[in-house]
Amino acid sequence: MRIAIISDIHSNSIALSAVMSEIESSSIDEIICLGDIIGYGPDPLTCIDVVQEKCSLALLGNHDFACRTQPVNFNQLAREAALWTRNKLDTAWPDEAARERRISFLDRLPVRRLFQDDPRLLCVHGSSRCATNEYVFPDDVEDNARFDRLFQRFEGICFEGHTHMPVVFEQETRTDDDGVEHSTYTRYLGYREDARSPGPDGTGTIRGASKVPLKLSANRKYIINPGSVGQPRDRDPWACWAILDYEPDSDEMMISFRRTYYDWHRVLEMIRHSQQAEEQLPYRLDEFLGARLERGH
Numbered sequence: 001m002r003i004a005i006i007s008d009i010h011s012n013s014i015a016l017s018a019v020m021s022e023i024e025s026s027s028i029d030e031i032i033c034l035g036d037i038i039g040y041g042p043d044p045l046t047c048i049d050v051v052q053e054k055c056s057l058a059l060l061g062n063h064d065f066a067c068r069t070q071p072v073n074f075n076q077l078a079r080e081a082a083l084w085t086r087n088k089l090d091t092a093w094p095d096e097a098a099r100e101r102r103i104s105f106l107d108r109l110p111v112r113r114l115f116q117d118d119p120r121l122l123c124v125h126g127s128s129r130c131a132t133n134e135y136v137f138p139d140d141v142e143d144n145a146r147f148d149r150l151f152q153r154f155e156g157i158c159f160e161g162h163t164h165m166p167v168v169f170e171q172e173t174r175t176d177d178d179g180v181e182h183s184t185y186t187r188y189l190g191y192r193e194d195a196r197s198p199g200p201d202g203t204g205t206i207r208g209a210s211k212v213p214l215k216l217s218a219n220r221k222y223i224i225n226p227g228s229v230g231q232p233r234d235r236d237p238w239a240c241w242a243i244l245d246y247e248p249d250s251d252e253m254m255i256s257f258r259r260t261y262y263d264w265h266r267v268l269e270m271i272r273h274s275q276q277a278e279e280q281l282p283y284r285l286d287e288f289l290g291a292r293l294e295r296g297h
């Protein structure tokens with residue numbers, strides 16, 4: 001079975017469409033979305049529609065929640081983008097049925113769910129102990145005590161997004177002579193610190209990233225972050241996602257990261273267009289939200 005894991009689309013329908021095309025040609029059986037479908041980008045409605053139609057499981061992200069309620073603890077750009085998105089959801093006219101369907105889909109997104117009730121496969125947006133809001137960055141691996149607590153809260157793998165940084169954390173546990181368990185943690189980056197993805201004619205797959213694709217051991221535990229489809233922050237502008245290969249009755253699992261090229265300039269154009277078309281609104285999408293896509297952070 002091949003599962004595509006996507007996260008943090010952030011209303012970037014151009015990136016999502018490119019990733020979906022690649023998923024369709026990759027023999028994928030199911031798609032999981034780890035949340036933040038909307039917020040920041042210019043096309044929330046299409047992103048909601050695609051996720052609702054294509055994903056067998058979707059989780060609630062903090063931006064999805066903020067766009068349906070009130071942005072709290074957001075910086076100015078994120079806050080205005082959430083208010084803009086909330087207005088878009090409310091005023092999508094004239095299709096009232098579609099508006100209601102999208103809103104009810106967002107309002108029913110779970111915060112924590114086992115994929116297909118498999119106890120090995122927990123899915124959240126943030127972390128195992130704070131499902132929507134806790135960030136687990138690649139450099140956090142140094143904090144052994146914190147990782148002990150994070151790994152206590154799930155059995156096999158915890159899939160999480162939120163940081164927009166693709167990474168795998170592996171836990172190895174040993175018992176000492178006194179019967180006390182000690183865990184150590186290894187980080188495998190899903191991106192290269194010394195290079196970006198190749199140009200549009202390249203393969204789209206990161207080659208040489210540290211030990212990725214990674215064979216997962218049945219007697220170890222993992223946190224896996226697939227990176228971000230719509231707003232990567234690892235200095236690589238290509239959309240990022242992951243594939244999990246596994247069989248429900250087998251312990252063998254393999255994770256690999258994928259990068260997909262898309263035209264980020266079109267997203268910036270859509271943001272500029274929205275600014276001109278909606279000058280009267282008290283909030284707007286800032287051009288920075290489009291310009292940052294090219295830098296990939």
Ligand SMILES: [Fe+2]
Binds near residue numbers: 010061063163
């Ligand atoms: Fe996000």
